Amino acid sequence: MTITDQRPGYRYVGTRPVRHDGLDKVVGKARYAADLVLPGMLYGHILRSPHAHARIVAIDTAAAEAMPGVRAVITGADFPELPADDPERNTTRNLMARDKVLYEGHAIAAVAATSQRAAKAAAKAIAVTYEVLPHTLDIREAMAPGAPLLHDDVFTTGLDSEPSEPSNVANRTCYERGDIEQGFADAAVVVEGEFVTKAVHQGYIEPHACVADTGQDGKTVIWCSSQGHFRVRSQTAAMLGWDTARIKVIPAEIGGGFGGKTTIYLEPLAVALSARAGRPVKLVMSREEVFRATGPTPGSVIRLKLGAADDGKITAAKAWMAYESGAFPGPWAMLGCMCVISPYNVENFLIEGYEVVVNKPVNVAYRAPSAPMAAFAADTLVDEIARRLDMDPIELRLLNCPSAGDQAPYGPKWPRIGLRECLEAVRDSDHYRSEPAPGHGRGVASGFWFNIGEASSATVNLNENGTATVVTGSPDIGGSRASMALMAAEELGIDVYDIQPVVGDTEVVGFTDVTEGSRATFATGMAVVEACRDLKRQLCGRAAVMWDCDSDEVAWSDGQATHRAGEHEPLALAAITAEAGRTGGPLGATASLNARGAGPAFSVQVTDVSVDEETGRVTVERYTTAQDAGTAIHPDYVEGQMQGGVAQGIGWALNEEYIHDADGVMENPGFLDYRIPVASDLPMIETIIVEVPNPNHPYGVRGVGEVGIVPPIPALANAVYDATGARIRELPLSPPRVLAAITARNGDGG
């Protein structure tokens, strides 16, 4: 179902053609990085730390280098140390440990050999002498005085006075407005609680993989899976100390990223091994390596207090928010602070955030990073306020809903946003208007994510038969080929299947930022539209040549050139391209831009659950999600993004967590023990696309990839409370935890 604010009569935008890359993926012809085999190719293997925290006393690679089939061995000593103020310094130290290992799975050395087995055996033969150090995995423990210190050069920033001692707390951030004491004094209801979430992984199906082929000319070609091959190029160059001109990155198909492939792990290692061996080198992670060595999203501890007047208006908010960042500092607490009360207009608030390093893999973005944990706290307490005041939870949210011109908690005024429309869409849905089945509990929650713009490029070439090729630099991680083709079809007025969308490598298309922040269809789409509009001006000029008139006399309309005075019959695009050689040469256009005006995204969701009171198992019985897409260019893929976000949010809420033993070793690095939801765990996720167009995009696009994962955690926690009367503030809502909460509710102690 789609609810549209206003929409012009588009011919292609908003339709649902079969995606151009669909058949190859269905029949198994799509080429992923791990599929690539080159002549003479070697196989790499990475030696990883068995310790959560240890000093590297010595590494002896002699035995490994002498083993049969081994062609190259590298360690951290083979990479330049970047200056302390280099933004990629921590990336390089994460890819290959230097003086210390900071988490179990931290890379120490890598081997290239003629077979996978030989590489693995050689890696095992590398002798590493460690001085094992105390480790810390828990936020509260890491923040406490006397905690094991990860870095002696990390001093807390954002404090009122400069600290004199290093700390695991990398940063303090703060947002404040109004008079918080008066705000709570004005409240008729005050609710508060501490909320705890665990590190969870993005869970993409395709492990990280790459092949690097370094030539005698000192240049290298990398085939890899990533969310941004231009970032792969720049980060690889930084780690190797190379000029980017020596590196070409060819994007392979990507089997899921969700933020986890916005950074690199393998590529510089493969290049270094290839350069040393003089042969191509392939590196492919196992699932276990993906869990142990790539970035999960942060665990968090959030203490939140909300006050509301007796009419439901929220009068004050106070938040203390600590986020893990893994082995090196990150921006996660800052983002959480900016999101936590954004779906609400609150005049008085104090929000503090703390960024905490712990001995876990470096945290990486995961769909709307940091927002789901914040929403868990905020929307649980909003549910409690609604219950205390006996108000409908959606009416309470509508009462506190921001709109254009209101000031967001993080500073700027909101542009046109669609939160109210999403709330109304859920309120008016069949799901919400029907009563939950007997014994089922219902939960509601809302969520916010910024969306971002950044740099994108596109080249559109017209072929002599009137078809077009659209080349962009955005890897297709969510159906962007189809959305680019649809926007180009709309602009040029030719059939969407007459357009071939292509993801170009770093040498055939202009610089394009990584696909993150739900930006591809918004920003790269904007570049495609700009290039097409340039082409339409060129087509009018060519028609003028053919008609021997001034180009001002020609207009482009519905896929053809028309003479404004009607002195000539319209010329279809194919008729003009067929004559292109005679009228000035091939027709093509390129646009590169820094996209501005990304439209904030909101989602509102409702779910019904049942809870087995004997086992604590939660079953999601029904789920409906409404999300403001701005404009749905290809509704199938908008709905897919909405459903995917909800599915991952359900897994995060109900089952997923990193589990470590006493030594800091991950105990569940596989999909048997780290349980992501499968189809049989989920109901049909009903979608309501809300379209409140973003005025800053030619087709009103906001971006849809992330915000859908924000509301599921509080929606499910609220539903579990509704079903059981047990309020649970720690994830996951797994059977043991739910059963314990039910037992505690019963007061039977057992």
Add this chain to the structure above:
Amino acid sequence: MAQVHFSAGQRRLTGGVAHTDVDAATVRELLRKLEEMFPGIRAHLDQTASTAIAIDGDIIPDPLYEPIPADAEVHFIAPLAGG
């Protein structure tokens, strides 16, 4: 004159000033003038890794040369990341 707003965390750099009016045509000029008003602030605000700018609500990640319209509302905010 641009209205420049500082978050609570940034106010330690401004002696507690929450907002001020600055006559600046670009972000570069704004940073220079803010440094004159609040010595030491530019080192914090001029790092793209730690600060983005919102001009009339539009968040700009790397804004040094960005023009500032007359009477614009400017906020220094954390840089955004995404998944």
